[in-house]
Amino acid sequence: MAERALRGARLGGQSFEDERGVEMAPRQEVAYVLPDGRTFTVTMAQEADVPLQWEDPKSGIVGRLVDGAEPEAKDEKPVRTHWDMLLERRSVDELEEILTERIELLRAGEIGPPHLHRRGKKTAASRR
Structure with a gap:
């Protein structure tokens, strides 16, 4: 198993691909201006649709x-x-x-959560 390992190579650290013979796509430099007047450029492919706005990196x-x-x-x-x-x-x-009708129903105890319904005419002393 140790004989098959790549000696001296960092995994993910560098690419073994060679750029020789690779033809890069034609490029263009596109300039953008910030609200304060500064400008910056972005490299894009020649055939790319250039957006009207771009975020300064x-x-x-x-x-x-x-x-x-x-x-x-x-x-x-x-x-x-x-x-x-x-x-x-x-x-x-x-x-x-509609609001008036619903308020009347709520006060009568016909609608709404049970804990809000009135329990007859009991006083605080009779509940103890």
Whole structure:
């Protein structure tokens, strides 16, 4: 078993592949500018779609493509809240009426958790 081991080689430490005869893909240098005016470059493949924004590897701030076109503004829908969706189904008067009915049922002990129901007209002294 020891005879088959690779002597003097660190596993995972270095590659035994040789780069001779390997042709690299054509590349391009793409420049991005940060909001504070500094620029940085990113090496990309020649046929790659160049994004309009890229994060600076040193600072983590997102930079914009130098001489890049402005991104198209997307039509964003306003955020719909639960209240907005409820008002699509019911009017405010209907909601007030339903609320009044539910409060009456809750106070009567017909709905709700059992520990909130009233137990007749017992006083604190009679429960002891």
